[in-house]
Amino acid sequence: MENVALSNVGRKEVVRGSKRSIRRRLAPWLFVLPFFSFYVLFLAYPALRVCYLSLTNSDIAGQGSFIGAANYLTLFQDQDFWASVLHTGYFVLLTVVPNTLVGFLLAVLVVRLKRLRLFVLGCFFLPYILPVSVVYDTAIWVLDTNFGIVNLFLGSNISWFQDPVLAMPAVAGVTIWWTVGLNMLLFVAGLQNIPKEYYEAAALDGAGAWQRFTSITCPLIWPVASLVLLLQLILQFKIFDQIYLLTLGGPFNSTTVVLLYMYRQGFQQGRGGYAATIALMLVLIIIVVSLIQFRILRIRRTPQ
Amino acid sequence: MKSKRFSVLGLFCTLFTLVMALAWIFPIYWITITSLKSEDQTIVVPPSFIPWPPNFDSFVYVLQTSPFIRWYLNTIFVSVTVTFFSILFALMCGYALSQLEFPGRKVVYTSILVGFMLPFSALAVPLFMMLNHFKLVNTFAGLILPQIVVPLSVIVFKQFFDDVPRDFRDAALVEGANNWRILFRVYLPLNWNITWAMSIVTFIGTWNNFFWPLIITNSTPMLTIPVGMTQIQLAYGVQFAEICATAVLASIPTAAAYILFQKRVTQGVMAVAGIK
Numbered sequence: 001m002e003n004v005a006l007s008n009v010g011r012k013e014v015v016r017g018s019k020r021s022i023r024r025r026l027a028p029w030l031f032v033l034p035f036f037s038f039y040v041l042f043l044a045y046p047a048l049r050v051c052y053l054s055l056t057n058s059d060i061a062g063q064g065s066f067i068g069a070a071n072y073l074t075l076f077q078d079q080d081f082w083a084s085v086l087h088t089g090y091f092v093l094l095t096v097v098p099n100t101l102v103g104f105l106l107a108v109l110v111v112r113l114k115r116l117r118l119f120v121l122g123c124f125f126l127p128y129i130l131p132v133s134v135v136y137d138t139a140i141w142v143l144d145t146n147f148g149i150v151n152l153f154l155g156s157n158i159s160w161f162q163d164p165v166l167a168m169p170a171v172a173g174v175t176i177w178w179t180v181g182l183n184m185l186l187f188v189a190g191l192q193n194i195p196k197e198y199y200e201a202a203a204l205d206g207a208g209a210w211q212r213f214t215s216i217t218c219p220l221i222w223p224v225a226s227l228v229l230l231l232q233l234i235l236q237f238k239i240f241d242q243i244y245l246l247t248l249g250g251p252f253n254s255t256t257v258v259l260l261y262m263y264r265q266g267f268q269q270g271r272g273g274y275a276a277t278i279a280l281m282l283v284l285i286i287i288v289v290s291l292i293q294f295r296i297l298r299i300r301r302t303p304q
Numbered sequence: 305m306k307s308k309r310f311s312v313l314g315l316f317c318t319l320f321t322l323v324m325a326l327a328w329i330f331p332i333y334w335i336t337i338t339s340l341k342s343e344d345q346t347i348v349v350p351p352s353f354i355p356w357p358p359n360f361d362s363f364v365y366v367l368q369t370s371p372f373i374r375w376y377l378n379t380i381f382v383s384v385t386v387t388f389f390s391i392l393f394a395l396m397c398g399y400a401l402s403q404l405e406f407p408g409r410k411v412v413y414t415s416i417l418v419g420f421m422l423p424f425s426a427l428a429v430p431l432f433m434m435l436n437h438f439k440l441v442n443t444f445a446g447l448i449l450p451q452i453v454v455p456l457s458v459i460v461f462k463q464f465f466d467d468v469p470r471d472f473r474d475a476a477l478v479e480g481a482n483n484w485r486i487l488f489r490v491y492l493p494l495n496w497n498i499t500w501a502m503s504i505v506t507f508i509g510t511w512n513n514f515f516w517p518l519i520i521t522n523s524t525p526m527l528t529i530p531v532g533m534t535q536i537q538l539a540y541g542v543q544f545a546e547i548c549a550t551a552v553l554a555s556i557p558t559a560a561a562y563i564l565f566q567k568r569v570t571q572g573v574m575a576v577a578g579i580k
Binding site: 122 | 419
């Protein structure tokens, strides 16, 4: 009698044991699942869906039918699209390298400070944490045609954002003012990681300040610089907010960038399928250009 | 002799840096000052740099004639909710990827790395369609849900958890703690700084997000601050004191977060860029 009872208990425990081991193996999924289900729903699925949409003539509500590669054929002949690619490229040229260079120079200036350091860092970084709409307000007031402090100071009446030639450089300038603080911070961190002994040794060998800068600082900061350049490149290709607010693509569409074109096609004209095609092309351009830049930066890095 | 020339050069550099810093911060000073002027004073030439006494009319006007407070509450609700859930989920997922063995671990990690490289703006069209299908356009759910997924936070937390010595986990396991306890009683306190830093950065980022609220909201009461305040300009036209007052009001939370937690914000933005 006792034996039977015991064996029953034993069997139950074996069953519970195997269940427990499965549960144990799957328990970590409880930690992963909240994030991963959001990831699948709001990132992975839309990413696959955008590929399918580019093959349809669907509207912005998702109603439409499969039309094969027709969107891509339209896109390749769409002058407005290629113009927007050119404008984006122009903006990238005006921001990526200047923003990196200015960030580096500010970092060089800041890193030698002691007591004033936090204050100066704060001055350069504060614009970065402002919403783009505040940056927009600041820009239209400071750069106003008639009453802006910049025009008063220069004694001119320049309409920075309405001039076909000046509009894009003006948006680029505002962008640099807004975002250079981040680059500066990354460079400051990089500069602090360069051992002081290198500079002391070079000074003992009679190297001047300029020589120490070019032969110690510049090569040793290069890894940070290439990181900043890559981050900047990916970021600036996605330019939308500043253009949407400051110029709305004008004057005469001279600042219409790819995402603004996508926004207009998709959300204003309701061409969901075509907008998806534009979005995919932008992703493709970003991937190709970052790969090219990655290659160039690595090649330049090896000889040093 | 040489050291003297050096210090003159150093002084010059410091002065130059200070001038640059003041020039950089000047536009922010300028909108703050302008918001404290009366509308007539804003266009007086030459402009006054220290208006006294300060005039708060434009603040009163903005708060009384626009749904600014409603937008403020919207934005606080959205930013706090997004920050809470995105950090909580990222902590949990980062912990599992860093410390636990489970089937599908590699797949999850690889897909998060891929997801981190996808630009959000490229997914706007299908996201809008999906939320539209579930009738979530112009709702808080529509505003909040897609912003909770931040693959980069998971990657950052995983990297920080990787650096925690295994002894901590082993000791806790010996004491009979389960993974929940280990995460929230051991790993979280050990990484309190980076968690705090990532939370502030997520909060600022959500508060400032312009693109998604622009797409998913379409009625005045549902707007967030960055989108709503652009409507004020459309309504008022060129009224600089009011525009500046809006800008000041809109910047208070993020600017305060930065000034109070300068060190954490710095740590957060650097972690996001891949530098610990």
